[in-house]
Amino acid sequence: MYLKTLLLLTLLTSPLLVLSQERESLLSRKVTLNLHDTSIEDILKRIETEDFAFTYSAEVFDVKKRVSLNVKDETIGNVLEILFRGQGMECQQLGNKLLIRKKRVPKETVPKSDTTKRETTSTPPIKTSVQKVVSPVIEKEREETSVTEAKKETVTSAITEQSSKSTIGNSSPSTEALVLENSRAEYYQEERKQTKTVVAAYENYTLASLIFVPIYEVHPRVMLPIEFKGEIVTEEVPQKEKEPKPEKPAKDNKFRMNLAPTVGYSEIGDRDAIVLGGHLVYNPTKNFGIGVAGKGFLTRNEPDTELGADYSYSGGYGGLLLEATLFPDKAFHLSFPVVFGLGEVMYNSLQPLTGLNTIEDQRTIFVFEPGAYLEMNVIKYLRVGFGATYRDASSANLKYQSTDQPILDKNGLDGLSINIMVKFGIF
Structure with a gap:
């Protein structure tokens, strides 16, 4: 009689009812965890080992609920009681799996009145x-x-x-x-x-x-109930395990767009050049964007002995931009833009006082420019990036009009640019 009373009190006061005759094999295992602001689903995955796993349905309890847990050499059964305290859950061992489900109330005997x-x-x-x-x-x-x-x-x-x-x-x-x-x-x-x-x-x-x-x-x-003298014993039949339904990925219908001005340094025709530009990109997803980009460049003036004046290289290009982004939700992430476009390069002499612009030669160019940036999320609507792009331009073949001697060969516009980028928009 004393043992029955003690067992009944244990079942009523325990917040997590463990129904298994072999609970010593798995639930008595000890674990050490120190987790802060972690979902219950991730905590259960931390506890799982190669020889056993948890099985449950995401509709029974909130698997995304975030809790903090700090235990040392504590049994798995006590850890589960701490996680599901006050939620009316129970755990049953089925082979090498631990089934977590809602507590079931046993049927009562027919009262005599x-x-x-x-x-x-x-x-x-x-x-x-x-x-x-x-x-x-x-x-x-x-x-x-x-x-x-x-x-x-x-x-x-x-x-x-x-x-x-x-x-x-x-x-x-x-x-x-x-x-x-x-x-x-x-x-x-x-x-x-x-x-x-x-x-x-x-x-x-x-x-x-x-x-x-x-x-x-x-x-x-x-109609009267049948009078039964004795105790009604109910035996719970183990049910087949129901595999949790795979969650369908939610459709991403959020509108995203950003505007990013850039400034950079490059070398054109063995001369230092400044490159200014920017792009406007629409992102159908967080990891991919499509838009337009444009850049302009200008080298420093140097004296030309044959022409007897200071000349420089200048021009610009623009076109389609495709951009891929890795780990966009992280504080630091990577982006890889690629530009396909057309432009023009010229060899000219600009006199600031008179405004006279003398063009010796100019050419139309096709540009392919891939790049890589390391970006940082500053605030919700602002990102800053630092990276490099490589400019591959064809037909940049400038010549003197009088002697037909080359000024800039066809590969003279190719080169690396070091850029700083600031992005404004909805990400």
Whole structure:
């Protein structure tokens, strides 16, 4: 008795009911965890090993709930009780898996109450003996027969008395006939009543094998529970494990766009050059963007002995931009833009005082420029990036008009640019 009471108190007070006869093998294992602001799903994955795993449904409890946990050499059972305290969960070991589900309440035995006893005593049971069922009917028939015989004797005596009176001469023949007819009518009327009474007595009975069983109309409210003396033991049948449904990835319908000005340094024709530009990009996803980009460049002026003035290289290009981004939600991430475009390069001399621009030669170029940037998320709508791009330009073949000597060969515009970028937009 003491052991049963102790077991019942343990089951009622434990926040996480563990239903397994082999719980010593897995739930008694000890783990050490020091996690801060971590989801329950990640904590369960930390506890899992190669020889066992947890199984559960994401609809039973909030797997994304974030908690902090710091335990040292604590059993897995106690760790689960801490995680699901107050949530009415239980854990059951099935082979090398631990099933986490909602606690199930065992069925209770049928209570015995005074009301049931009173209903049992007030409602007579079905008689199983032929003698007990038929005997009341026989007794009733005997009583009715005795009453009928007494009435017959009364009617007979009345008829005899009337006949005697007629013999004496106290009544006329018509009066004697009337009295006799009334006596006969009363007799037959009484016989009919007795016949109807007997028929009504057997109206609710039917002849069954060996016994007469009364037929009652079924009323569910008055049906009594079967009295059972003993304890009802329920054995829980283990159910098949239900694999959690894979979560469908949510559709990303967020609008994203950014504008990024850039400034950089490069070398063109063995001269230092400054490169200014920017791009406008639409991002259908966080990891990919498509847009337009453009850049302009200008080298420092150097004297040209053949032309007798200071000349420089200048020009620009623009076109389609494709950009891939890795780990966009991290504080530091990488982006890889690629530009396909057309542009123009010229060899000219610009006099700032007079505004006179003398162009010696100019060419149309096709540019392919890949690059790589290391970006940092500063605030929600601002990013800063530092990186490099390589400019591959074709047909940059500039010549002197007078001598047809080359000024800049076809590969003279190719080169590396070091850039700083600032992005403004919705990411």
